[in-house]
Amino acid sequence: MRRLTLLAQRYKQAYVIQGALLQLSELASTISDMREFYPAIHKMVSELLHAENFYVVFYNNATEQYSPQYFSDEKDQQLIAQVPSSAFSTGLTGYVARSGKALMCDSEQFEQLVLNGHIQAQGSPCAHWLGIPLCRGEQVIGVMAIQSYNAEHLYTEADLALFSNIGGHTITALDRVKSRELLEDTVRQRTQQLQSINQSLQKEIKERTSAEQLQVALYRISELTASSSDMSSFYRSVHQVLSGLMHADNCYIALLNSDKTKLTFPFYIDQYSPPARERPLSRGFTEYVIRCADVKLINADTAAKLVASGEICRGISDLASAVRYSTSWLGAPLMLDKQVIGVIALQSYEKSYCYSEAELNILRFVSQHIAVAIHRKQTTEQQKRHQEELERKVFESTRELRQTNLFLRLQVEERKKAEQKLFYEANHDALTGLANRQMFLQQLKQQFALSKRQSQLKIALLFIDLDRFKLINDTLGHHIGDAFLVEVSKRLQTTVREHDMVARLGGDEFVVLLTSLADEVDAEEVAERIIEMIRQPFLLQGQQVHSGASVGIAHFSHEHSKAEALLRDADAAMYQAKSMGRNRFVIFNETMREQMLQALSTEQVMMQALEQQQFTAVYEPVLCGQARNLMGYELHAQWQHPQLGTQYNFCQHAAQVGILPQIEQLLLQQACRQLMLSDTSAGLLTVRLSVQHLQQNDLYEALKKRLAEVTEIHRLCLAFSESDLLQSGNNTVQHNLQQLKQLGVRLALHNFAAGMAPLSLLLQQQFDFVKLDAAFCRQLVRSEQKRQLLQMLQSLALSYKFRLLADGVDNADLLNLLLAEGCCFMQGKYVAELLSAQELSTTPSIVLQHLA
Known part of the structure; x- marks a missing residue:
């Protein structure tokens, strides 16, 4: 009966310990914040033992410093903030940390330890104290303890065994909670970084898009000088360009006459007013911009102040025929040789819309080019009128000269069309979906390590550079260049086997990784197929493009210390192929390695020259x-x-x-x-x-x-x-x-x-x-x-x-x-x-x- 009773007690104790460990594992799986973990451990221990007073202290072996992590005590709770961490080293906590053994101590044992000089009395005296070391492997990293101030609640050996089992698994649970807390904190920080980077990229994209639109508009205005048939079409085209940059439903251009006493309106669009007629100078918005010789943004409040100060007189109206006042008006002077020749103005009648400073800056910038373009166009039209008069006289004089002149005019028109076509091709852009550099290097390293272990495997690396790619890109535009790269990638994939790898390192540089070669000659056959395939003409959006390929071949050998060395050798062989006339392949050899070493010596000479x-x-x-x-x-x-x-x-x-x-x-x-x-x-x-x-x-x-x-x-x-x-x-x-x-x-x-x-x-x-x-x-x-x-x-x-x-x-x-x-x-x-x-x-x- 005694054995059965003892066995039943052991089973009960094992059951309790198992339940505590399962509960501890569940805490480690559900809690991700250390501030919640220690109270949960305290609550779990309190359910199993008398643990109203519970604390956890970490110990650093290198610095011999103690750091309390959690402290709950019915008597000393308010004093713990004033006690230095070094005080734990002289008490029962330090005694357990130094001995590395669990300790169950009553008041008599406590006094004996004090008398023997092992510890010093600290805090309020307790009736019973139970502490265990927290170990990671063989090293003590802390102490977990409970204590009782009531002599009726004393701990037993069973309590010590249960508390020791809980403490042995607390470190594992603690590490899991810390890892989860660190992971979630890392995820939050990375998310914030990505959000910040995304906002910066969006801002940069917006700024670049605006700059590109402005640049295209300026090129278009410059082109209109030569392409517009007359001034009316020129003004309409300029208005279309401005409409692409800002709100321009109501727009007009006013020019000063030769003696600067009147305003003419060669172009005028307004949703509420008929076309303006020539009029003398007055005190309107247009004249205000002419006097200031600077771009002006006039809203309703600004207009009221200008009227009050006498700068403008709106009763006469800015255009002498407008019945409805604009709510936002934007005007810029047209200047030539620092002299104002006119004004270009935009206006809005909608109360919900007002022009901004950004649009003001755009109009300031564009107006300079419009003024130059107007002057050039007027000069061109004047020259054209003189030329037509001369042509008429020549036509009356002789038919042969008239036919010759007609032929020359046709040639000029054809040249203009050819220039427009080249300009269009040079301003279009847009890529391939092959493996990138990172994926290629990873595969190369894996094949490199496999070939190191299995010497019978043969691999080769082909480094490909496209000939005349820059000429294609600069002449036909980036859009054709990107389409050319996509077509090249498709052709390269048709020249290799399924398990071989084709990658694009950047620009016009491609690489091919050939694995499981039966013979080294196979790499040369693949290189010949690639060169022949790239030599064939490309038909890209109606454009026939001719190119070629310079290929460098590097075979794997046990002399290569790392995978990057194989890529370096293939790159050197490719440059050798380009120097020998391009559209060919070259196999890397020791001579090329000597040339690379010679380049390294040149580097040393320059470093020495800098020192001297x-x-x-x-x-x-x-x-x-x-x-x-x-x-x-x-x-x-x-x-x-x-x-x-x-x-x-x-x-x-x-x-x-x-x-x-x-x-x-x-x-x-x-x-x-x-x-x-x-x-x-x-x-x-x-x-x-x-x-x-x-x-x-x-x-x-x-x-x-x-x-x-x-x-x-x-x-x-x-x-x-x-x-x-x-x-x-x-x-x-x-x-x-x-x-x-x-x-x-x-x-x-x-x-x-x-x-x-x-x-x-x-x-x-x-x-x-x-x-x-x-x-x-x-x-x-x-x-x-x-x-x-x-x-x-x-x-x-x-x-x-x-x-x-x-x-x-x-x-x-x-x-x-x-x-x-x-x-x-x-x-x-x-x-x-x-x-x-x-x-x-x-x-x-x-x-x-x-x-x-």
């Missing part, structure tokens, strides 16, 4: 062509190599090595030293910098520190290239440019019109100079289209307060053409010849007044 400061500055003069005076210098870097002599064209290699910013810092240091040592006769010093100085915090802080040391900072100009700013395209770059502008340094946009000539960069109004690309300037003499773009840029320069600087001025014809177009700042070989060394050193007058 072999890079110095060369000063190229900048001329003000009108006064034939020296405006300043642009600094270029030269490399004084001990054996090779002076080197100039090394910036691309320096950028690849990663030391170009350091070289630019040396040039900037020399320029700042020159500004502090010389007087104002040195003029403006320009230093070209890469966009890395605006993207990387360490380079940007070093730049600001250098500029802070310059006293005459207005004589220093920092130039950034168009392509670098377009590729960066982030808010950090724009913010840093604004800060540099506030410091007082001048900013220049370098190599503008070398590519897309994006007007969005000019609209930021951050640049003091816009330096035109040398190749663009050399084409001005023979390209009418380039001259039209120059004239448009000159108009923008007047509106947005920046200066055009032409590069590559190598002859007198180009210099005279630039002066005739109003571009007076220039540099080049011919400029250097005009300014001899003696004149450069003795010229006292500097054209700094043009820079103010």
Whole structure:
């Protein structure tokens, strides 16, 4: 009977322990907040034991520090906040943590431990205390304890066993709850980050869309000058362009007559008024804009104030025939050579709609181009009338000359149609669905690891670069280029097996991973099929496109230490194929690896040159062509190599090595030293910098520190290239440019019109100079289209307060053409010849007044 009773007690105890552990597991599965977990543990223990007084303390073995996690005590609850965490080390808690064993202690045992010096008395004395160590593996990480102040409630060995089992599984449950809490917190933070990134992207997309729409509108206005048959159709087309940018249901154009005493209305659309007639100047909205020579936004409140101040007289009406007043009116002056020639105005009669500052800025910008276009169109029509008169006389004189003239006119029309077609093809864009770089590298690493274990498996990597893709993309437009890439991807997939992998790394670069090859020759056969397939003409939206492929082949060998090495070898073989004439394949060999090592030695030479400061500055003069005076210098870097002599064209290699910013810092240091040592006769010093100085915090802080040391900072100009700013395209770059502008340094946009000539960069109004690309300037003499773009840029320069600087001025014809177009700042070989060394050193007058 005693054994049965003992066995029944053990089964009961095991049942209780099992229930407690199941309840503990359920808590770990349902609770994700640590603030709820400890009270739940306390409640569970209280249901099984006398545990009104319960606490959990963590212990750090490395620092020997104690940190209470949960404390519930009927007597010492208010004192725990004032007790330092180190107090636990001298009490029963520290005793259990050091011994690593459970302790059940009554008042007599407590006094004995105090007398023996094992512990110190802490807090209110209890009748019975039960504590167990919390262990992770063999290491004690904390103590969990319960205590009783009532002598009638004493703990037993069974209570100790039950409490020990609960404590042994508490750490596992605690880790699960902490993991879930950390995971949910991580998910919340990541969600907030994604929301913030999405908002930034939406804002950037909206800004870029608006800039693109504005740029398309300006190109369309410039095109209308040549494409419109007469002034009426020209005005209607301009109105259609404005309607695409803003609310323009009511619009009119008013022009001043030759003696500026009357207004004519060549274009007028209004939903409540008939077409306006010619009238003398009065005190209307139109005349108010003419007097101010600036764009004006007039709402109902603004109109009332202007009437009260006497600026306008609305009783006469702005157009002398309007019966209903507009609720919102927007007008901009049409200016030519800083003289107002007329006004373009928009108005709304709806009380729910008012024009905004954004539309005001758009109309200010567009009005400049409309004024230029109107002047050109009027000049063109006048020339056309003279030409028609001459044609009539010639027709009367001889039939043969009339037929010749008709033939020439047909040729002009055909040329216009061809130019319009090229323009259309060059402004369309839109991609393939192959594996991306990340997926390809993952598959490559898996195949690489498999081939390492199974040497009989043969794999090969084909690196493919499409020939003449950039020409296709630039000539036919991005839309045709994207369609071309999609068709190339389809053809590549037809040349390989199902288990082989085709991927696009970016741009026009593709890779093919061939696995389970029977022989290495199979890779060459696949390469030949790819080359032949790409050689076939492409028919893309009615356009026939011819291309080719340069293929680099790299076979797997045990000498490859990692998967990326195989991709690097295939890439090197592809560049070898391009250098040998393209439209062919090359297999990677040891010779190519030696060439790569030689390139690495070149990198070491340049690093050594930077350490020895072999890079110095060369000063190229900048001329003000009108006064034939020296405006300043642009600094270029030269490399004084001990054996090779002076080197100039090394910036691309320096950028690849990663030391170009350091070289630019040396040039900037020399320029700042020159500004502090010389007087104002040195003029403006320009230093070209890469966009890395605006993207990387360490380079940007070093730049600001250098500029802070310059006293005459207005004589220093920092130039950034168009392509670098377009590729960066982030808010950090724009913010840093604004800060540099506030410091007082001048900013220049370098190599503008070398590519897309994006007007969005000019609209930021951050640049003091816009330096035109040398190749663009050399084409001005023979390209009418380039001259039209120059004239448009000159108009923008007047509106947005920046200066055009032409590069590559190598002859007198180009210099005279630039002066005739109003571009007076220039540099080049011919400029250097005009300014001899003696004149450069003795010229006292500097054209700094043009820079103010």
